[in-house]
Amino acid sequence: MTPEAAYDEIHGRLRRWPDVETHDLVAADRSDRLILTSAGEIAEDITIIGDRYGALALSILAAAPGTRIRMHQDPITGERALANNAASLGIDLSTLSWHGLDASLTGGAHLAIGQLPRGLGALDEIAGVIADHAAPAVRVVLGGRQKHMTPSMNDALRAHFREVRAGRGAGKSRALHAEVPVPGAGDPWPRRAVHDGLTLVAHGAAFAGTDLDVGTRFLLTFLDRMPPARAAIDLGCGTGAIAAAYARAHPEARLVASDRSAAATTSAEQTMIANGVAERVRVVRDDGLGSQPDGSADLVLLNPPFHSGNAVTDEIAPRLFADAARVLRPGGELWTVWNSHLRYRPQLERIVGTTRQIGRNASFTVTASVRG
Incomplete structure (x- = not known):
């Protein structure tokens, strides 16, 4: 055969x-x-x-x-x-x-x-x-x-x-x-770029590469309003921009940066080293937060994907919301940035808890949901 x-x-x-x-x-x-x-x-x-x-x-x-x-x-x-x-x-x-x-x-x-x-x-x-x-x-x-x-x-x-x-x-x-x-041709991977003092390191398949994608950039404009947390998670971390930025702003915090992509997690590990926070950020390759214990986090930060391969789908974000709800302690918060047309707020209210709008522009909404 x-x-x-x-x-x-x-x-x-x-x-x-x-x-x-x-x-x-x-x-x-x-x-x-x-x-x-x-x-x-x-x-x-x-x-x-x-x-x-x-x-x-x-x-x-x-x-x-x-x-x-x-x-x-x-x-x-x-x-x-x-x-x-x-x-x-x-x-x-x-x-x-x-x-x-x-x-x-x-x-x-x-x-x-x-x-x-x-x-x-x-x-x-x-x-x-x-x-x-x-x-x-x-x-x-x-x-x-x-x-x-x-x-x-x-x-x-x-x-x-x-x-x-x-x-x-x-x-x-x-x-x-x-x-x-032709061995040795082309520029080596990973590659790096600096955005307002934040260094991003990226392998070829990492989402947005060395760019700071617009959703993450908007979420980070509210970095000074995010609550201090002893245990925080960057869920769907990509190259690790959110985790690195939060870790630099909160020296007392310990973080987990999680992504299902090998390119993302390999990139994020290097991003943490480049920003001097590798000792406080543990990068894991995982399906959502499958390896994280219930009630183990004070804060989850999330810029949810809406692609599965080449297909666009709105089925991924609710699964990640549910993961966040499971790992958050009562009173812990999920901070999420999402394309406004996706109207995720009712799902966040139902899956996580009381949700308030933090900010909104022409394309994106940032919300904070409190685990009940």
Whole structure:
């Protein structure tokens, strides 16, 4: 059986859980099948980057059990979904290992496949890690839905490979092929920038990169009004701007900075070091606040995401509100910034407690909700 045939058998049984699941969000699509077809013969050792919920890895293992797979999935929910799907399908994962985006993932690789990331920064870092550490004869196959692809993706690959071409489209999907790596090309990751004295460090896939996104910037205008807290949490921390800013303003505070993204948490760790607060901020990669005890925080700070991969969804924020409510002590507060058109206040009132508006501009609202 080929990996494509295995995909045809299993894709309808794949789930996104514990990631958001709704009727219009899928765990696999035709781009996964096209990547497998475009990869050609699968060697005994393969590197996979960006396999969202396991469609690529599990199809390969179903077709060729025992294939050694080195895997990088940025969201921890992707890792857990893959493991859940493997268990439900009865697929052995003993030859699959997860890695950071580094030499342990791509060292000596002859074939690297995966889903194209959303951002060019992420693609540049991925291409660089492959080109710097893979075998000189490595073949790279990265695919996606055509509506999310741009010519700039070809340019990002050409910065690290001498030969780049686009394959034929199929099912509204396409794969990009790259060969002949150029080690050491391009600027190194992570990168950094300074915003009003606050240093941000960012890997390629981190939300907003080294920029201070507008929602976070607006929330931080109220930093002097936030209550002092012994134990605070930056939930969905991204590059760690909110945690670092709060820690600098409140030397007595101990913080947890939590995000599901490996790029985010790796960036946030470096942001804390760059701002001199690493001893007081613990960065964790987690699905929401799953690893935090009930009633353990005085304050939660949140700029909730509204993307799951390339899809826009309003299902993420309520889950994060519920996590915040669980970990807050009675009387603790959740400070949230959100796009005003999303009208989150009734949900905050219901899930967390009494909510007051702190500030509002043309795009964003900042609220504080008190845990009852």
